[in-house]
Amino acid sequence: xxxxxxxxxxxxxVLPHAEGxxxxxxxxxxxxxxxxxxxxxxxxxxxxxxxxGTLLEGATLEIEQVPAAVHCQHxxxxxxxxxxxxxxxxxxxxxxxxxxxxxxxxxxxxxxxxVDRLSVDEQDAPREDGASDA
Amino acid sequence: MHDIRFxxxxxxxxxxxxxxxxxxxxxxxxxxxxxxxxxxxxxxxSLIERIMERLSSCDVRYGAIAGDSAGDDDHRRFLSxxxxxxxxxxxxxxxxxxxxxxxxxxxxPLESLDVLFIENVGNLICPVDxxxxxxxxxxxxxxxxGDDIVRKHPKIFTxxxxxxxxxxxxASAVNVDPQVLVRDYLVLNPHGRVLLTNASSAxxxxxxxxxxxxxxxxxx
Numbered sequence: 283x284x285x286x287x288x289x290x291x292x293x294x295x296v297l298p299h300a301e302g303x304x305x306x307x308x309x310x311x312x313x314x315x316x317x318x319x320x321x322x323x324x325x326x327x328x329x330x331x332x333x334x335g336t337l338l339e340g341a342t343l344e345i346e347q348v349p350a351a352v353h354c355q356h357x358x359x360x361x362x363x364x365x366x367x368x369x370x371x372x373x374x375x376x377x378x379x380x381x382x383x384x385x386x387x388x389x390x391x392x393x394x395x396x397v398d399r400l401s402v403d404e405q406d407a408p409r410e411d412g413a414s415d416a
Numbered sequence: 417m418h419d420i421r422f423x424x425x426x427x428x429x430x431x432x433x434x435x436x437x438x439x440x441x442x443x444x445x446x447x448x449x450x451x452x453x454x455x456x457x458x459x460x461x462s463l464i465e466r467i468m469e470r471l472s473s474c475d476v477r478y479g480a481i482a483g484d485s486a487g488d489d490d491h492r493r494f495l496s497x498x499x500x501x502x503x504x505x506x507x508x509x510x511x512x513x514x515x516x517x518x519x520x521x522x523x524x525p526l527e528s529l530d531v532l533f534i535e536n537v538g539n540l541i542c543p544v545d546x547x548x549x550x551x552x553x554x555x556x557x558x559x560x561x562g563d564d565i566v567r568k569h570p571k572i573f574t575x576x577x578x579x580x581x582x583x584x585x586x587a588s589a590v591n592v593d594p595q596v597l598v599r600d601y602l603v604l605n606p607h608g609r610v611l612l613t614n615a616s617s618a619x620x621x622x623x624x625x626x627x628x629x630x631x632x633x634x635x636x
Contacts (some may be wrong), residue, residue: 284510284542291427303420311419312427319571322512366570366603375570379606386607389575395427400420 285321289328293338295397302339305404307341315348317392344397351391354380431546434514438549445526449534450628451548454556456538460580462492462615463556466546467625468497471531480533481520483512490535500524511542514549531630542570552628556586558583559592566600573601577608578627585614
């Protein structure tokens with residue numbers, strides 16, 4: 283349950299960019315690797331609370347998933363691993379093995395946590411106190 | 417309406433940087449750092465104690481960082497084995513992070529250690545997202561948690577290559593087949609290594625030390 287600290291870091295990373303923007307920020311888009319164990323629901327809730335009183339207040343947090351990627355040193359494969367479709371596991375989980383030759387692999391993607399972009403409505407300027415009318 | 421694109425600002429980047437700093441700091445002092453993650457009550461501390469007992473007879477100098485939400489029980493157990501130990505209470509946080517570990521390292525004379533155990537808070541979820549700068553990590557579960565524990569927490573097993581299944585002496589008493597746990601783990605991580613242990617009797621400890629690259633010979 284570390285979504286609040288992640289939301290706080292996210293807001294701290296975005297705010298310097300938000301200060302010079304003309305218009306209202308209506309969405310922050312985050313790219314999250316599928317190997318991360320972060321709850322989208324809790325992250326959005328934390329973002330909503332922690333952004334109150336800042337230029338990001340009222341903005342929604344959108345989360346895009348980055349698929350896992352692996353590199354195989356044996357056959358050179360680089361790309362998505364196979365995903366386990368065993369219903370006993372309930373989740374779609376990447377399998378840590380080369381989908382091409384079956385040997386061991388290194389994880390090269392899927393642990394990202396990146397700010398990708400802000401969506402701005404330039405018709406709607408934020409108030410000077412940073413609060414939202416909405 | 418328009419979008420403003422970012423050039424890949426990593427959230428938690430500072431954690432990654434700190435973990436790398438910890439890794440370098442330990443490497444510079446030739447300290448082999450071994451992380452223990454795992455379920456609450458799975459036997460992480462007991463396994464480390466059994467390894468310490470082996471190391472005490474083969475001239476390897478060892479220390480520990482005892483991560484726990486509260487209390488100093490594990491820390492005192494490590495001290496009783498002659499270890500240099502730092503008690504690291506997270507005060508209700510559910511995982512260690514590299515920042516806390518780096519401060520703990522300030523209290524350890526690294527130049528006089530060969531092996532450092534870093535025992536995480538009992539948790540199969542949150543530690544996954546927080547690398548600590550260890551050289552190798554083990555995830556510990558035990559048969560008493562049930563034969564579905566791997567299926568319930570797949571992401572930690574996908575991302576860690578050493579699984580310890582402890583308390584195998586209790587398997588029949590709790591009606592759990594350890595091979596179900598082994599099979600589930602190898603589905604997720606076909607090249608991972610599985611060790612079956614009984615920390616009470618030290619069964620499987622030598623193989624675990626080999627898997628964790630812990631030497632039992634004197635270092636010059």
